[in-house]
Amino acid sequence: MREGLRDGGGVITLELPKALCSDTGAQSSVVLDGLYGTVGDALDALGKRSPRALERIMDERGSVRRHVNVFVNGESIRFLDGLGTPAPEGSTILVLAAVSGG
Amino acid sequence: MAETRSKAGRDPEALVLVGTMKGAFAFRSDTKRKKWKMDGPHFRGEAVYALLHDTRGGRARTYAATNSMHWGPTVRFSDDGGKTWSSGEGRSVRFSPDSGRAVAQIWQIAPGRVDNPEVLYCGVEPAALFESRDAGQTWEPNQGLLNHEHQPKWQPGGGGLCLHTIVLDPRDNLRMLIAISTGGVYRSDDGGKTWRARNAGVRAEFLPDKHPEFGQCVHKVVHHPARPERLFLQNHWGLYRSDDWGDTWRDIANGVPSDFGFAMEMHPHDPDTVYIVPLESDMFRCTPEAKLRVYRTTNAGSSWEPLERGLPQADAYETVLRDALSSDKFDSPGIYFGTRSGKLFGSADGGTNWTEIADGLPPVVCVKASATAAA
Numbered sequence: 001m002r003e004g005l006r007d008g009g010g011v012i013t014l015e016l017p018k019a020l021c022s023d024t025g026a027q028s029s030v031v032l033d034g035l036y037g038t039v040g041d042a043l044d045a046l047g048k049r050s051p052r053a054l055e056r057i058m059d060e061r062g063s064v065r066r067h068v069n070v071f072v073n074g075e076s077i078r079f080l081d082g083l084g085t086p087a088p089e090g091s092t093i094l095v096l097a098a099v100s101g102g
Numbered sequence: 103m104a105e106t107r108s109k110a111g112r113d114p115e116a117l118v119l120v121g122t123m124k125g126a127f128a129f130r131s132d133t134k135r136k137k138w139k140m141d142g143p144h145f146r147g148e149a150v151y152a153l154l155h156d157t158r159g160g161r162a163r164t165y166a167a168t169n170s171m172h173w174g175p176t177v178r179f180s181d182d183g184g185k186t187w188s189s190g191e192g193r194s195v196r197f198s199p200d201s202g203r204a205v206a207q208i209w210q211i212a213p214g215r216v217d218n219p220e221v222l223y224c225g226v227e228p229a230a231l232f233e234s235r236d237a238g239q240t241w242e243p244n245q246g247l248l249n250h251e252h253q254p255k256w257q258p259g260g261g262g263l264c265l266h267t268i269v270l271d272p273r274d275n276l277r278m279l280i281a282i283s284t285g286g287v288y289r290s291d292d293g294g295k296t297w298r299a300r301n302a303g304v305r306a307e308f309l310p311d312k313h314p315e316f317g318q319c320v321h322k323v324v325h326h327p328a329r330p331e332r333l334f335l336q337n338h339w340g341l342y343r344s345d346d347w348g349d350t351w352r353d354i355a356n357g358v359p360s361d362f363g364f365a366m367e368m369h370p371h372d373p374d375t376v377y378i379v380p381l382e383s384d385m386f387r388c389t390p391e392a393k394l395r396v397y398r399t400t401n402a403g404s405s406w407e408p409l410e411r412g413l414p415q416a417d418a419y420e421t422v423l424r425d426a427l428s429s430d431k432f433d434s435p436g437i438y439f440g441t442r443s444g445k446l447f448g449s450a451d452g453g454t455n456w457t458e459i460a461d462g463l464p465p466v467v468c469v470k471a472s473a474t475a476a477a
Contacts, residue, residue, distance in 0.1 A: 020173060023189050052189055056173035059204035060197045067172045097172040 015094045026053035040083030067098040118471045121150030124464035135450040153470045154211040159219025167208035175208050179238050192240025195232050212268035225265035229282045246295050252316050256285035272327045286318035300348030307339045322366040322424045326373035334376045336366040343403045354403025359390040365427035370435050374402045379422040394418040412456035425468035440466025
């Protein structure tokens with residue numbers, strides 16, 4: 001299911017894992033309409049709509065959780081500029097659980 | 103007590119909630135507590151360090167502190183016996199963004215006073231106390247403790263810098279006590295505005311000064327509401343009792359194989375009776391002599407007796423953690439504990455006779471028992 005935030009401007013798509021959506025009120029695919037310079041800006045926009053979902057992705061210090069990976073158009077932001085990585089119009093931001101467990 | 107019939111005329115039900123490293127389980131039985139029905143796992147794959155079944159205010163709400171390795175810690179609650187769960191809609195158990203801190207684990211969920219059924223408390227890592235005044239929808243950190251002058255000097259124990267124990271005075275709404283590993287015991291007499299270290303007499307074996315004002319590694323504190331000023335404390339080495347709300351402590355390790363351990367639980371009806379599960383040492387955190395024994399005092403710590411009937415007495419290298427020992431409220435109280443090896447034991451006669459309720463669970467980190475109206 002897709003969910004739009006209509007602010008005018010470009011389009012960014014956020015793809016979230018179902019495990020994250022189950023009790024956070026978020027949809028698994030979120031279309032952000034507007035101008036978002038960076039991945040951090042786009043995640044902030046998600047947080048305004050689904051604060052519980054953002055809490056699962058980032059901690060209080062504003063850091064992406066250790067075992068969560070965020071990709072922009074297939075590239076991990078860990079190897080780019082982190083949350084400051086540009087999120088150009090038309091890009092897809094993918095949030096995935098890292099390969100970890102016990 | 104709970105063995106009287108509920109208002110609806112139904113017999114009460116024994117409910118034992120079990121938190122493990124990979125989810126939560128609920129065990130239910132009738133008043134005999136011989137046959138158990140297991141429900142779970144809830145929160146598959148997530149560590150559940152704290153559970154609470156809260157029946158205040160005419161509500162039957164179950165709270166769970168869950169922690170996903172991927173998605174972090176949160177408090178969830180259910181009003182339908184665990185069929186559905188919610189994580190609330192307001193501010194969750196989180197520090198402010200400018201604090202520089204992030205909640206790593208929620209170690210305790212404790213109910214507020216009976217006459218204040220909307221109030222709950224959470225103890226978290228790094229050590230802090232959170233309070234909810236709307237039955238878990240929104241949470242705020244206690245500022246007095248958050249900004250305490252000792253706070254920068256608290257050090258993490260093996261499990262992290264955790265606030266794991268919350269004790270309320272049922273007679274004085276302004277008094278409460280918390281315990282931190284490692285920070286020690288702190289008490290507030292003004293409703294949580296200010297806190298004073300209350301560790302006089304409690305040793306810190308791991309520090310050059312064995313009797314510091316604070317910094318002790320307290321593992322658990324319990325008391326009985328009928329005699330709230332008298333506290334019992336399981337320390338990282340040491341068993342203690344205070345008769346003055348923690349102003350002073352004295353050693354009560356009289357006849358135990360080791361005064362090291364984590365778990366401690368109060369008898370629900372007798373303020374002189376306390377249960378512990380000693381472990382050999384901090385270097386070998388297993389039951390002494392490979393015998394799984396609960397120890398009980400019935401005279402407020404003057405002596406302790408082993409309870410072993412029905413428990414393995416050979417090759418039992420078990421560990422029982424600080425919140426994994428609990429009692430229900432039946433007239434003949436049930437005592438329950440879980441082990442890191444995934445076993446759950448129970449006694450329906452105050453600890454004299456034990457049976458294994460479950461085996462093969464993930465490592466047990468908390469057990470919370472209660473007697474409740476049958477569903």
